[in-house]
Amino acid sequence: MSLTNPTQPDAPIPGANYTSDTRNYPWHRPPDITDVDEALEHIMERLTETDDGMRYMSLIETGSTIASIADIVVTLAIGRGKFTPDFAVLIAGPVARILEIMAKSYKIKYDLGIDEKDNYTTSVVYKQILKSSHPKKVEENTEDSSSTEDLPEEEGGLMSAVSEEEQASMLGYDVEEVEENE
Numbered sequence: 001m002s003l004t005n006p007t008q009p010d011a012p013i014p015g016a017n018y019t020s021d022t023r024n025y026p027w028h029r030p031p032d033i034t035d036v037d038e039a040l041e042h043i044m045e046r047l048t049e050t051d052d053g054m055r056y057m058s059l060i061e062t063g064s065t066i067a068s069i070a071d072i073v074v075t076l077a078i079g080r081g082k083f084t085p086d087f088a089v090l091i092a093g094p095v096a097r098i099l100e101i102m103a104k105s106y107k108i109k110y111d112l113g114i115d116e117k118d119n120y121t122t123s124v125v126y127k128q129i130l131k132s133s134h135p136k137k138v139e140e141n142t143e144d145s146s147s148t149e150d151l152p153e154e155e156g157g158l159m160s161a162v163s164e165e166e167q168a169s170m171l172g173y174d175v176e177e178v179e180e181n182e
Contacts, residue, residue, distance in 0.1 A: 026081025033083045039091050042082060043073060044098060053102060060103050065113025070096035 033039045047053035056069050073095050074088035083091075096112070103110040168174075 027078060029081055031083045031087065032081055034087070036091060036094075039077075039083055039087065040094055040098070043077070043091070043095055046073075047098065047102065056099060057102060057106055057108060060099070060110050061108050063111070065111045066096050066099045066103070067113030069099055073099075 033042055047056065056073070059069055060066060070092050074092050077083055078085055078088050100110065100112065162170075
């Protein structure tokens with residue numbers, strides 16, 4: 001509630017967002033920088049000539065990853081209207097490399113944030129498991145895996161073919177009507 005008029009709420013007027021000028025925000029205007037070299041030069045200036053670089057180095061020293069700091073740097077530049085989000089994705093790698101070089105020069109131990117191990121099991125592991133549980137079946141299958149003649153016919157599944165009688169019953173025909181039509 002408003003202090004000046006207790007009967008009027010402080011909420012915005014419905015539809016006010018449709019009448020406001022959105023060009024007031026930097027990210028709603030065309031970007032200031034559209035060249036990769038110019039963007040990296042701007043980032044380098046921000047990191048070396050202002051206190052931002054040392055703040056980011058402190059964050060890296062406390063355990064933040066370089067990938068997350070690079071994300072912060074390009075997101076802030078988007079918010080300031082320096083470049084677009086898709087352009088930020090393009091320069092995120094070089095920005096991370098700049099941060100890595102800075103961390104090395106200050107002798108700061110860092111984590112890139114991209115050293116995750118693959119979280120899937122390879123086919124080699126599955127083959128070893130199959131060999132240990134069914135040694136004869138695996139050997140037979142590996143010798144002649146291209147032959148499908150010996151495979152048993154599947155009994156049916158969701159998309160398997162059905163007999164004419166079953167198809168007719170699914171369509172609502174009587175079995176005798178199908179035989180008369182043939």
